[in-house]
Amino acid sequence: MQTLKDTWTIFGAELRRALKSPRVLLVLLLYLAFSAGVMLAAGALAHQAQMQADAQGQGGGLESPKAALLAMLFGQDRSLVESLLPLPAVVLLVFKLGLIFLPAYVAVLGFDTVSAELQTRSLRYLTVRTSRTALALGKALALATVVLLLVTVVQLGVFSYALSTVPDFSTTEAWHVWPRLWGTTALVGLGMAALTTLCSTLARSPALSLTLNFTALLGFWAAGAFGSGARVMRLMEQQATQQEPPVGWQERIGLLAPSTWSAEVLYPDTARALTGALVLLLFAAVCAAAAVAVLRARDV
Amino acid sequence: MSDAVLVLDRVSKRFGTRAALDAVTVSVPQGTVWGLIGPNGAGKSTTFNLLCGYLRPTSGKVRILGRDPRVPGSLKGVLGVLPQDAALPGYLAVGPLLTYLGTLSGLERPEREARVALELVGLSEVWDVPPAALSHGMGRRVGLAQALLGDPPVVLLDEPTSGLDPRVAAEVRGLVAKMRGRATVLVSSHNLPELEALCDGATILDHGKVVQAGTMAELTARSAEFRIQVARGDIPVEALRALPGVAQASLRPDGLLSVVLDPKAESPEAVLNATLRLLLDAGVQVSGVSQGQSLESRVLALT
Numbered sequence: 001m002q003t004l005k006d007t008w009t010i011f012g013a014e015l016r017r018a019l020k021s022p023r024v025l026l027v028l029l030l031y032l033a034f035s036a037g038v039m040l041a042a043g044a045l046a047h048q049a050q051m052q053a054d055a056q057g058q059g060g061g062l063e064s065p066k067a068a069l070l071a072m073l074f075g076q077d078r079s080l081v082e083s084l085l086p087l088p089a090v091v092l093l094v095f096k097l098g099l100i101f102l103p104a105y106v107a108v109l110g111f112d113t114v115s116a117e118l119q120t121r122s123l124r125y126l127t128v129r130t131s132r133t134a135l136a137l138g139k140a141l142a143l144a145t146v147v148l149l150l151v152t153v154v155q156l157g158v159f160s161y162a163l164s165t166v167p168d169f170s171t172t173e174a175w176h177v178w179p180r181l182w183g184t185t186a187l188v189g190l191g192m193a194a195l196t197t198l199c200s201t202l203a204r205s206p207a208l209s210l211t212l213n214f215t216a217l218l219g220f221w222a223a224g225a226f227g228s229g230a231r232v233m234r235l236m237e238q239q240a241t242q243q244e245p246p247v248g249w250q251e252r253i254g255l256l257a258p259s260t261w262s263a264e265v266l267y268p269d270t271a272r273a274l275t276g277a278l279v280l281l282l283f284a285a286v287c288a289a290a291a292v293a294v295l296r297a298r299d300v
Numbered sequence: 301m302s303d304a305v306l307v308l309d310r311v312s313k314r315f316g317t318r319a320a321l322d323a324v325t326v327s328v329p330q331g332t333v334w335g336l337i338g339p340n341g342a343g344k345s346t347t348f349n350l351l352c353g354y355l356r357p358t359s360g361k362v363r364i365l366g367r368d369p370r371v372p373g374s375l376k377g378v379l380g381v382l383p384q385d386a387a388l389p390g391y392l393a394v395g396p397l398l399t400y401l402g403t404l405s406g407l408e409r410p411e412r413e414a415r416v417a418l419e420l421v422g423l424s425e426v427w428d429v430p431p432a433a434l435s436h437g438m439g440r441r442v443g444l445a446q447a448l449l450g451d452p453p454v455v456l457l458d459e460p461t462s463g464l465d466p467r468v469a470a471e472v473r474g475l476v477a478k479m480r481g482r483a484t485v486l487v488s489s490h491n492l493p494e495l496e497a498l499c500d501g502a503t504i505l506d507h508g509k510v511v512q513a514g515t516m517a518e519l520t521a522r523s524a525e526f527r528i529q530v531a532r533g534d535i536p537v538e539a540l541r542a543l544p545g546v547a548q549a550s551l552r553p554d555g556l557l558s559v560v561l562d563p564k565a566e567s568p569e570a571v572l573n574a575t576l577r578l579l580l581d582a583g584v585q586v587s588g589v590s591q592g593q594s595l596e597s598r599v600l601a602l603t
Contacts (some may be wrong), residue, residue: 002373002406009403119388125446128352128379129404131372134407296372299355 010138044095083268088166106192107213111142112206132295144193184265186279194287201294227254235239305484311360335495335502338486342505380447382571384458388431405452417445483521506603522592530555533584545571578595
C-alpha cells in the first residue's frame with residue numbers, strides 16, 4: 001500500500017517535471033513536423049495513385065496501388081489489407097511510420113530519467129525515503145503518460161487533417177478506427193517507456209543509457225526485419241509451389257520484436273489482435289519488472 | 301553495546317579486487333553524537349553509504365534501529381542523511397523539493413516541516429529558488445535542512461561544515477550539538493578539532509579497518525595524561541616523578557612537560573593539582589595546561 005502511495009507521489013512529481021521540460025515540447029514539435037511531412041507526401045502520392053488507378057480503370061480493390069502500398073507496409077495478409085483499405089492512406093502512413101520512429105522518440109524523452117540521477121547521485125535523497133520499486137515504477141509511469149499524451153496529440157492532428165481533406169472519410173469511421181490505431185501506438189509506447197526506464201537504470205551515465213537504448217532498438221529492428229524477410233520468402237515459396245512450407249527459425253526470430261506484435265493488433269480477427277495486445281503488454285510488464293529488479297539490486 | 305542504534309557487524313565491502321572495508325565493526329550508542337574519522341580512502345564514505353543502503357555489503361550485517369537498510373522502505377521516516385557528493389535534485393525549487401521529500405518520508409504536514417527545516421538552517425528566503433542557483437554553502441545548508449526534515453531519530457552527516465563560512469559552520473555545530481540525546485548522529489569530517497568538540501565518541505578508520513573506537517575521553521586519553529606548557533623556570537622533574545599518581549614525566553626542549561598518570565591513580569584532577577602546585581612553588585611560570593592528547597595527534601599517530 002505504501003509503495004502504491006509513493007509511486008503515485010513520484011509519478012505526480014515526475015510528470016510535472018516532464019511537462020515543464022523543453023525537451024518534451026521539442027520532441028512533440030519534431031513528431032508533429034515529421035507527421036506533417038509524411039501527411040503532405042502521402043497526400044500527394046495518394047492523389048497520384050488515385051489518378052493512375054482511374055486512368056487504368058482500376059477500382060479500390062485488392063489490386064489497386066493503395067492495396068499494394070498497404071501490403072508493403074503491413075504485410076501480405078489479405079484480410080488485414082482488406083480491413084485497412086477503406087481508411088485514408090495518410091492516416092495509415094503516419095501511423096506506420098510513427099510506430100517505426102516512436103521508440104526513438106521515447107528513448108530521447110526518457111534516457112536520463114534514472115541515469116542522470118545516478119550520475120549526480122541525487123537519487124540518494126530519495127532512496128532513504130521510499131522503496132526503489134516505487135521510484136522505478138513512478139518514473140516509468142510518468143514517462144509512459146508523457147508518451148501517451150504525445151501520441152494522442154499527434155494522432156488527433158492526423159485524424160483532423162484526414163477528416164478535412166479526404167471526402168470519403170467520415171467522423172463515424174474515424175471514431176470506429178481510432179481506438180485500434182491509438183491502442184496499438186499506446187501499447188508500443190508503454191513497452192518502449194518501460195524499456196527506456198530499464199536502460200536508464202542499467203547505466204550510471206545518460207550517454208551510456210542512450211547508447212544501450214538504441215542498441216536494444218537496433219536489435220529489435222534487426223529481429224523484426226529478419227523475421228519479416230523470412231516470412232515474405234516463405235509466402236513466395238508457397239505461391240510458387242502451391243504448398244505450405246513450415247515456419248522456420250528465421251521467421252520465429254521476428255517474434256522477439258515488438259513491431260511484429262504491433263502489426264498483429266491491427267488484424268480484424270479479434271483473437272489475433274488480442275494476442276498481439278497481450279504480448280505488447282507483457283513486454284512492457286517484463287521491462288518494467290526488470291527495471292525495478294535492477295534498481296533494487298544496484299548500488300546508487 | 302545493547303542500545304546501539306547504528307551497527308556494522310564485521311562488514312566488508314569490495315569493489316572488484318579492492319577491499320574498501322575489511323571486517324569493520326562499528327556500534328553507535330543511542331542519543332550520542334559520534335564521529336567517523338580517517339584519512340582519504342580510509343572507508344568513511346563507504347561506511348556511510350552502507351548505512352544508508354546505497355551500497356550492499358559484500359559480507360557482514362548492517363542495521364539501523366535494528367532494520368536492514370537494504371530492505372525496501374525500511375528507512376522511511378527514520379533516517380536523515382546529508383550525503384557529501386550528491387547534488388540536490390534540480391527539478392524543483394527548494395521549498396517544493398523539501399515538501400516532496402517530506403511527503404516521501406511519510407510526514408503528516410510536509411510543507412510545514414519543510415518551512416521549519418529551512419528556518420532551522422537560516423534559509424527561509426530560498427523557498428522559491430532552484431537548487432542550481434544556490435551557492436555551495438547554501439546548497440550544503442539546504443542539504444542539511446532535508447536531513448533534519450521531520451526530526452528523524454537517526455541522522456548521518458557527511459562533512460556537514462565543508463565549504464561553510466566560520467559563522468555558519470558554528471551554527472551548524474550548534475544545531476548538531478542540540479540533537480544530542482534526541483537523535484543519534486553520525487558525523488564524518490576531516491575537521492578533527494570540530495569533531496573533538498562535538499562528539500561523544502568516534503570510530504577511527506584507516507585502510508578499510510577500524511584502528512580505534514571509543515568515547516572521546518578514551519580516544520584522547522584525557523584521564524591518562526596531561527601536558528603543561530612551561531614559559532619559564534627550572535622544572536623539578538625528579539620531584540614530579542616522585543609525586544603519588546605520576547607514572548612518568550618528561551620534558552621536551554620546547555618546554556612542554558608531559559605527565560603520564562599511574563592507572564591506579566584515584567583522581568587525575570588531584571594529580572594535576574599537585575603537579576601544578578609543585579611547579580608554582582618552584583617558581584615555574586606555566587602558560588597552558590591540556591588534558592590528554594588532541595584528537596588530531598591521536599589520529600595522526602594511528603593512521
